[in-house]
Amino acid sequence: MRKLILFIASSLDGYIAGKNGDISWLFTDQDYGYGKFFASIGTLIMGKKTFEVSLTFGGWPYPGKKCYVFTRNKHKNDSRVDFANNPVRLTKELLKGHGKDIWLVGGSKIISILLNAGLIHEIRLYVHPIILGSGIPLFKNIDKKINMKLIKIKTYSSGLVQLHYKII
Amino acid sequence: MRKLILFIASSLDGYIAGKNGDISWLFTDQDYGYGKFFASIGTLIMGKKTFEVSLTFGGWPYPGKKCYVFTRNKHKNDSRVDFANNPVRLTKELLKGHGKDIWLVGGSKIISILLNAGLIHEIRLYVHPIILGSGIPLFKNIDKKINMKLIKIKTYSSGLVQLHYKII
Numbered sequence: 480m481r482k483l484i485l486f487i488a489s490s491l492d493g494y495i496a497g498k499n500g501d502i503s504w505l506f507t508d509q510d511y512g513y514g515k516f517f518a519s520i521g522t523l524i525m526g527k528k529t530f531e532v533s534l535t536f537g538g539w540p541y542p543g544k545k546c547y548v549f550t551r552n553k554h555k556n557d558s559r560v561d562f563a564n565n566p567v568r569l570t571k572e573l574l575k576g577h578g579k580d581i582w583l584v585g586g587s588k589i590i591s592i593l594l595n596a597g598l599i600h601e602i603r604l605y606v607h608p609i610i611l612g613s614g615i616p617l618f619k620n621i622d623k624k625i626n627m628k629l630i631k632i633k634t635y636s637s638g639l640v641q642l643h644y645k646i647i
Numbered sequence: 648m649r650k651l652i653l654f655i656a657s658s659l660d661g662y663i664a665g666k667n668g669d670i671s672w673l674f675t676d677q678d679y680g681y682g683k684f685f686a687s688i689g690t691l692i693m694g695k696k697t698f699e700v701s702l703t704f705g706g707w708p709y710p711g712k713k714c715y716v717f718t719r720n721k722h723k724n725d726s727r728v729d730f731a732n733n734p735v736r737l738t739k740e741l742l743k744g745h746g747k748d749i750w751l752v753g754g755s756k757i758i759s760i761l762l763n764a765g766l767i768h769e770i771r772l773y774v775h776p777i778i779l780g781s782g783i784p785l786f787k788n789i790d791k792k793i794n795m796k797l798i799k800i801k802t803y804s805s806g807l808v809q810l811h812y813k814i815i
Binding site: 504611613617618626639 | 659661665762770772776778780781785786791792793794797800802806807808810812
């Protein structure tokens with residue numbers, strides 16, 4: 480069965496970006512398993528703000544993958560992505576389909592919608608050795624307790640820790 | 648030199664207690680290194696709410712240790728603890744003194760005051776495999792970025808992960 484995987488980085492205090500969207504604290508000195516993960520997924524889903532951030536990276540960072548962007552508003556067409564306005568419905572459809580796993584890229588709002596809907600199967604969180612104090616929280620407006628099983632953990636010499644959970 | 652160590656447990660989404668102070672999700676099936684840590688410290692400091700929670704545990708959980716409780720209000724005497732109203736000043740004094748390390752037990756408010764004052768040397772955080780969604784946050788009102796060095800990590804079969812950081 481296809482899985483929906485939240486693969487994301489945060490500070491120790493749970494921010495995915497600092498003040499004014501600052502992501503300069505994210506480690507980029509190594510691949511940290513990204514290449515292998517990217518090869519394992521077939522489809523990406525993300526919110527509109529996350530999409531807009533990805534457009535600032537220079538080249539399009541997700542070539543060759545099916546990519547859906549959730550937005551409630553009309554958006555001018557972009558050949559690299561499809562826009563959709565009902566994340567729960569589309570995610571359910573994608574999960575029923577065949578193919579490689581689905582990467583939930585972010586951000587906060589879409590993560591909370593899909594966690595609350597019980598649609599996320601795994602969380603792979605890269606905890607950075609920093610406390611940011613403010614910014615965009617990874618978890619916000621989660622309306623229930625969610626139990627998980629720790630599948631794996633990986634530590635890097637930079638101090639990065641990858642926590643890999645399965646949602647029960 | 649004496650160190651101030653924040654030794655504490657949280658959910659993956661950074662709560663030290665759930666709604667209505669719920670701590671039923673904390674693992675208590677093993678010692679998880681607590682006994683060794685408790686033997687290594689000489690003094691405990693905590694906020695008043697944390698103190699009040701500790702009084703509900705049955706017997707006094709911190710026998711044989713010097714214990715300070717921070718409160719802005721008058722408090723009726725308690726032979727097991729000393730009350731103090733200036734956490735930064737007292738902590739600085741304690742750190743200048745001799746003796747075993749100091750355990751910062753909690754909670755949220757006192758952690759933020761001492762982190763912002765740059766007085767915490769190490770964080771040992773027990774991340775539980777659960778998302779609570781709401782409750783008392785571990786980190787709140789932190790007013791600056793704090794860089795850390797990962798010293799050690801320990802994983803338990805229950806899914807508990809201990810992240811041990813040194814603050815730079």
